[in-house]
Amino acid sequence: MxxxxxxxxxxxxxxxxxxxxxxxxxxxxxxxxxxxxxxxxxxxxxxxxxxxxxxxxxxxxxxxxxxxxxxxxxxxxxxxxxxxxxxxxxxxxxxxxxxxxxxxxxxxxxxxxxxxxxxxxxxxxxxxxxxxxxxxxxxxxxxxxxxxxxxxxxxxxxxxxxxxxxxxxxxxxxxxxxxxxxxxxxxxxxxxxxxxxxxxxxxxxxxxxxxxxxxERASDEIIVAPKAIAPHPHGIELGLLKRMAALSDKKLKEFLIDGFSRVGEKNADEIIGISGLKNSRKTSGLKIEELKSLLSAMQTVSVPPPPASQCLSPIGEEMIIKGIDKEFELDFVKSRTRKSQVYSGNPFIIEAAIGYGGKLESEGSATLMRFANRVPLLYQQGACAITNAVSQVNWKSYNLPQQGIPTGPVMILVHVASTNVPFTSESKDAVAAIDEIEKEIVLVMQDLGRELKNFLSRRDKNKQEEERARAVCSLLPDIAAKVSEIVEKPVPDVSPLEAQIMRKVVAKKQTIGGIVEITVSNHTRSPVSVTVYNMSEDSAADAEPKTDFTDVIGSEYNKLWKAEIEPESAWKATYTGTGSGTLDVRGVDGKKLVVVDLDA
Amino acid sequence: MxxxxxxxxxxxxxxxxxxxxxxxxxxxxxxxxxxxxxxxxxxxxxxxxxxxxxxxxxxxxxxxxxxxxxxxxxxxxxxxxxxxxxxxxxxxxxxxxxxxxxxxxxxxxxxxxxxxxxxxxxxxxxxxxxxxxxxxxxxxxxxxxxxxxxxxxxxxxxxxxxxxxxxxxxxxxxxxxxxxxxxxxxxxxxxxxxxxxxxxxxxxxxxxxxxxxxxERASDEIIVAPKAIAPHPHGIELGLLKRMAALSDKKLKEFLIDGFSRVGEKNADEIIGISGLKNSRKTSGLKIEELKSLLSAMQTVSVPPPPASQCLSPIGEEMIIKGIDKEFELDFVKSRTRKSQVYSGNPFIIEAAIGYGGKLESEGSATLMRFANRVPLLYQQGACAITNAVSQVNWKSYNLPQQGIPTGPVMILVHVASTNVPFTSESKDAVAAIDEIEKEIVLVMQDLGRELKNFLSRRDKNKQEEERARAVCSLLPDIAAKVSEIVEKPVPDVSPLEAQIMRKVVAKKQTIGGIVEITVSNHTRSPVSVTVYNMSEDSAADAEPKTDFTDVIGSEYNKLWKAEIEPESAWKATYTGTGSGTLDVRGVDGKKLVVVDLDA
Missing domain, CATH: 3.30.565.10 (Histidine kinase-like ATPase, C-terminal domain)
Structure with missing residues (x-):
């Protein structure tokens, strides 16, 4: 033709x-x-x-x-x-x-x-x-x-x-x-x-x-490049075995011990026994049928997994948190580096972190940061095994709404480190769907999900406590006034009561008749050293005591006082003003601090 | 070092x-x-x-x-x-x-x-x-x-x-x-x-x-391979132009006319004019800066789009329907072959079909069949521009529920034919996200969506008509009885009335006092030849006329009568029984048939 x-x-x-x-x-x-x-x-x-x-x-x-x-x-x-x-x-x-x-x-x-x-x-x-x-x-x-x-x-x-x-x-x-x-x-x-x-x-x-x-760098620790390892007997295919055998001038046992990861004397003997080949054979002379028997024996014998610690370089839990802290301001962040696993003979490690709150968008999908061998993956999020695995997790059981991936002020970081990351294309945008990898990601996400759930419950509990304290603080003076009216006695000071209820540092702002009063009462058992921030449109020029520093930001005044407060004592500042704005106290562990703004 | x-x-x-x-x-x-x-x-x-x-x-x-x-x-x-x-x-x-x-x-x-x-x-x-x-x-x-x-x-x-x-x-x-x-x-x-x-x-x-x-083949028409075309002046990049120019021994004008699609005398003169180069120049001697001017001129001048009919081979609307009919049994199918378009200088044609009903699953997502250059795409549906474009359509406006792609007994076929299909990887599983291609798919889907909506409305209208007829048929005898009671006259036969209302073949089943009566009235203007199927637990051994055939299926009897009915006449069968089961009539166009089961 x-x-x-x-x-x-x-x-x-x-x-x-x-x-x-x-x-x-x-x-x-x-x-x-x-x-x-x-x-x-x-x-x-x-x-x-x-x-x-x-x-x-x-x-x-x-x-x-x-x-x-x-x-x-x-x-x-x-x-x-x-x-x-x-x-x-x-x-x-x-x-x-x-x-x-x-x-x-x-x-x-x-x-x-x-x-x-x-x-x-x-x-x-x-x-x-x-x-x-x-x-x-x-x-x-x-x-x-x-x-x-x-x-x-x-x-x-x-x-x-x-x-x-x-x-x-x-x-x-x-x-x-x-x-x-x-x-x-x-x-x-x-x-x-x-x-x-x-x-x-x-x-x-x-x-x-x-x-x-x-x-900027967050760490001066030099990262040492991982070392190359020999192929693992469970992860090799006939084609490569044939090439390795042809190039070698060794006898069978030596070839197995020198050429493969984790194969020792005992394993080598066992493989040779099962393969039915003679140890005296040079591997370069093996025929294809003999190589098939050898491969089958290599894959039958139990050999420890590849030495991941040599050939992989995970970032590490601490470093991940350092990196995130450096670039993001979050209320909560936890990370995990899992143990190494193997797919088709390739060792891999999954690392992940979950963050919450801070400046993250409270609406819409979580921020998902995907990484492979320390490189960010920016495109093809929908086609990536990482996205798929994260979506498989039932986030609702960790109190997070989800549409595929979770929604809300959440940040998820997943790092796949491997000697051979299976990308879906040369542009290395997405990790291919490998069961072993997806399973590890699901597990680490569930682990981190539990941590986040604990944080959210604690936070909700703190919020609840604060609300109760606020309710009590706002009611106490009225109750005291009512009681004193009935018993025809002068109104008592209710502060010690607050102390009994709370055993905390209570910062309180209240404005009556154009006078703003800020009090910080130390109901704990040790002295505290605090900085009080009060940001509002009041200049507080007549403040008593005087502010230690006042910063003008646009039309607002950020007023700052420093105070040392003994146990069972209180610090007080007053000035003429409207009482609008915010009150903040630093220097006390958040769990021991209650800020009550009665003007809010 | x-x-x-x-x-x-x-x-x-x-x-x-x-x-x-x-x-x-x-x-x-x-x-x-x-x-x-x-x-x-x-x-x-x-x-x-x-x-x-x-x-x-x-x-x-x-x-x-x-x-x-x-x-x-x-x-x-x-x-x-x-x-x-x-x-x-x-x-x-x-x-x-x-x-x-x-x-x-x-x-x-x-x-x-x-x-x-x-x-x-x-x-x-x-x-x-x-x-x-x-x-x-x-x-x-x-x-x-x-x-x-x-x-x-x-x-x-x-x-x-x-x-x-x-x-x-x-x-x-x-x-x-x-x-x-x-x-x-x-x-x-x-x-x-x-x-x-x-x-x-x-x-x-x-x-x-x-x-x-x-x-089997559905057509004996030989498909002729499309012809190769020269590159289009709007779709060429500097690298290729440089190689083409270096290999040519032609002068500029001849090079443009012979080397590129759709460039004639006039276009060539215009390009050369804008480029500021002399026509006497041999292209092999052009320097990189001169080639850049030439390329810029080529892309400025208006040239007709590439000759898609030569280099592309769409399947065609008729052939698509033949192919679908051969492999699927559907209640409805429509196809469209759109005009050729161009992305980055590559001509392409979008063809599509939409099918409904038949043996398609009524639950879950539509069956989406993706094709590129007559090859089915089987993997990576989620990463494909076809899926993305189909999901962008607001199917609800065509009366189809959707979760991304439509749901229900729907089949969608999309074929992308191009001289250069942009796949997302060498495995050719998915079409890359190219705006021009996605836009064309959205347009053809909207067009087919309208067709499907019309079909669905017609179907719903037929259903509605049948329901109305059923209501009229069931009320007419009561009305007639009531009226005759008031006017103290015998109850009239209402069948002629039904005929007036409907001009259809009416099959009716009604059971009164343990007697099942099946009537088929021909209210059309021509004689009809029908087969009546009545499946129920009644054996109808005493049927009058006798059944032409009775098939026993488990505990049920499928009774069959054949009847020739003249215009404005009726056929009737009666037997002793409960009147349960189904009534079905074959031999009349569905649009002209009304089956009324007054026992149902």
Whole structure:
């Protein structure tokens, strides 16, 4: 048939650069707006990974600068170990080139696609070469490259290369220019903030077209890169086993012990026994049927799970809370790092946190922060296993309304750390639906849900107590007056009664006849040292005692007194005014303090 | 720094086969169960594409056979044009190899990844080579290959090659064996049925481990493969323009007219004028800044949209309905093929259908069938632009309840046909969120929603009419009796009145004093021939006239009479009984029939 010949003549090989140029949305370049975020994300991932490998506290500078009507220059610069001049063109100018793809350990970048995809996108939209500057130490000069990618062959094209003087001792700087817009600026800042939350050891300075943002480090603890491990006998497939066996010149037992995680003498003997093979066999000579028996034996024998502590680097409960505290002000936050688990032979750890109140929006869906290997996931929330697992939890039993994910002033953070995070696409937006991972997320959410429920009940109980105290305090004087009228005696002082009821510090504001009276009574058993804040439109110029400080904010006066109050004593201030505004007391544990504003 | 050198030593190139072996879920091989469906889908896509190019009515045989405890052999064989022996190893043994990637036209396969990914998956899980048999015509012998993929280089490895005798004149057969399960059999059958719906010209025979299914063709019209078109000046990016210009030896004007869709003399002159370039320039000599001016001019000048009718192959409204009728029994179905539109320079057409009733589940979400270039999309429904667009429609205004997508006995079909369907991943499960595409889907859904609403109102009106008739029929005798009592006359026969009101065939059942009376009155203007069915616990042994047939079903008797009734006449049957059960009449158009069961 002539047609088959004609069809054959059209067949040709497609370079991976051509493939991703046409399918750029798979890499997160579906829109010019998103391109900026994707580029910064890929560059920052590389910087953080490199700093960890070099055991350096990361200092990262990010800039986005408008250079033309719709063209932006994106700059990311780090203080990492630098890249040798021979490698620079390949790292930035060739897709599927990298150091981490073949290693079994947690890292941000893995595929060797991300940053070169940004270079590809730049040359596609503006034709401007990417500029890379890198220096590997004070003894070496810095090298500056201008790079393109030859799309048809997926090979780097060096437009220009020169040695330059650079005041930085070591590090890498990439500058990429493409058509874009800053429409997604809020999301970009979210990305930087979230990155800072899960990388509290990093400092990130950002200049978003003149708008400066600093994300300071919350910890000076250097993060050490996890170590690569050998494959686990339960997580290997025939294809890889065949390649490993062919490349090895070892005998069977040695091959098993050296080549696989957690396989010792005993396990190796057991595997060989079940496989029916002879230990004297060199693995390079094994036939496919023999390899199948070997694999089947490897998967039958009980072997401890992979050594997750070596190859994974969870953030840790304390660091997660430090990171959240640094960027968010919440009433409540708890975190959990679970024990490592395994899916298809890949170790993984789920970490999570739940936060409540503070400045979180009280309406609408909870803020869900998704992370994989310390990288925020910003798109495709609906398609992500994390979202799915969070939605599976019955939040109503933890007193939270829910529509899929919970609603209300709630923040949920989930971090999936794994040697092989199963993403739904190369753009690494969403975690694929893996049962083992979803199950772990559901469990950690239930655990944190219980903690949040306890907090909410305590809070409700405190509120109730305060309301009761308020009711009692407002009734006591009337009761006292009534009683004294009936028994025809002068009105007694009811303060000691309040003390008996409460055993707390009671701050009270009451305005009668244009005189504002603030009293703080210490009904506890120890002296307290408090600061009283009273913010209102009253200037309180005649205050007795005088305020220690008065701050004018717009039309309001923030009045501040400091006071030492002995047990069973009270402090009092008065001034002429309307009594509007707020009363606040600091220096006493919230549980021991009751603030009663009788003017409110 | 030594570290940079150490890191450099770990850098290496990753072959695309290695990449997809590790990230096999991106290609739809996330689970052994899904692997079967993905493999069949890729092979059938290729068969249908090849048959279209050869203008052959496709005859496809699909088989899944268990060969071992957890190993299945998947076979797909077609009557297509065959593949030349030189090409077979590359088509099946090399990822990113194909004929359709560089062409701008609608086709099912595009990436040259799918079927070789299945070969890769087989060698990974069972190590068994794929077997490909192909023959290009009666003058050539058939060739049989056993193939593997060298993962490290992404090159085919020919394990065995031989000429064989094959009774098929032309066609291709692939056999792949991997670890799997038939847990997703229902979904596999759905895939075959849906494929048959949108490819009514194809016949598909399936043998799913002994369970045979035939999907016959509903049309003998040969589908002609769409023609490739040149890129459109509005849809091109700088990178591609640069490559096209460098490869051309033409002058500017000729380059524009020959190289781009819809650019004529006038447009070319206009573009050149705006670009400020001289027509005498050869495009291969243009500098990047000049190319930018040219591109900007190309995008400024108004050019007609791309010639969608050449490069796209919509199914068509009639064929969609034929396909649906063939596989589903519905009370109502309508389809629409919209005019072609363009996103980022890529032409696309949206087609859709809506169906109601029949055997569709009356509870739960509507059945949503998603298609892209005549291929069913089976996974990731939640992440798909089609689902999103369907959910955006306010279905309540078309009298359908909705929870996201509509609920109830509704079937929705949406087909996206494009020269470049934007999928969210290589596994082609979901269409990415492109505004232009979502907008078109919303519009076609609104259009079909109105049609469905009309149908539902008509149906409701018919129901209402029947209820009114029933009310009139049941009241008429009482009214007649009352009136005759008042005027002291005998009770008149009210049947002529019913006829006046209704002009219909009225079937009536009424039981008085243990006598069941069934009457059928023909109030139309022509004679009717009816069959009366009366199912109840009464045996009607004394029926007058005798039943033509009585069937005993459990404790019930299905009684059947045949009757010829002249206009303005009635037929009557009586028997002793309770009058319970049902009455049904066949042989009259539903709109002209009123069944009134006064015992109900």
């Amino acid at each position: 002539d047609l088959a010949e004609e069809l054959a003549s059209k067949q040709r090989s497609i370079s991976v650069a051509e493939f991703f140029e046409k399918n750029k949305h798979l890499l997160g370049f579906d829109s010019p707006t998103r391109g900026i975020i994707t580029t910064i994300k890929e560059a920052v991932d590389n910087s953080l990974d490199a700093c960890e490998e070099a055991e350096i506290l990361p200092d990262i500078y990010v800039a986005v600068k408008k250079t033309d009507r719709d063209v932006f220059r994106i700059i990311v610069e780090d203080n990492g170990p630098g890249i040798t001049p021979a490698q620079v063109p390949f790292v930035f100018g060739k897709l599927l080139y990298g150091s981490r793809f073949h290693q079994i350990r947690q890292s941000r970048g893995q595929q060797g696609i991300g940053i070169s995809a940004a270079v590809l996108y730049a040359q596609l939209t503006t034709g401007i070469p990417a500029v890379v500057t890198s220096r590997t130490g004070h003894k070496s000069p810095a090298h500056r490259f201008e790079l393109l990618i030859k799309t048809e062959t997926n090979e780097p094209e060096i437009v220009k290369q020169e040695e330059i003087v650079w005041d930085r001792m070591h590090g890498t700087r990439i500058e990429i220019e493409f058509k874009s817009s800053l429409a997604a600026k809020k999301r970009l800042l979210d990305y930087l903030r979230y990155t800072s939350v899960v990388n509290p050891h990093a400092r990130i300075r950002a200049d978003i077209d003149g708008d400066l943002h600093n994300f | 030594d570290l940079a050198e150490e890191l450099a030593s770990k850098q290496r190139s990753i072959s695309v086969a290695e990449f997809f072996e590790k990230n096999k879920h991106l290609l739809g091989f996330d689970s052994p169960t899904r692997g079967i469906i993905t493999t069949i889908k890729e092979a059938v896509d290729n068969s249908l594409d090849a048959c279209e190019e050869a203008e052959i009515l496709p005859d496809i045989y699909v088989a899944v056979k268990k060969t071992d405890r957890d190993v299945f052999r998947i076979i797909v064989e077609d009557n297509g044009p065959g593949i030349t022996p030189a090409q077979v190893p590359f088509v099946f043994g090399k990822l990113l190899y194909g004929s359709r990637f560089h062409q701008i036209r609608q086709s099912r396969g595009q990436q040259g990844i799918g079927i070789s990914a299945a070969v890769l998956y087989a060698q990974l899980t069972t190590g068994i080579p794929a077997v490909v048999t192909s023959r290009t015509g009666h003058k050539s012998p058939a060739h049989r290959f056993e193939l593997l993929i060298k993962t490290e280089t992404n090159e085919p490895e020919i394990v065995k090659q031989e000429e064989i005798v094959w009774d098929r004149m032309h066609g291709t057969r692939i056999e792949i064996e991997f670890k799997s399960s038939l847990a997703a059999k229902k979904r596999l059958l759905d895939y075959l049925r849906y494929t048959s719906v949108v490819n009514p010209h194809a016949r598909i025979r399936a043998d799913i481990d002994g369970d045979l299914h035939n999907f």
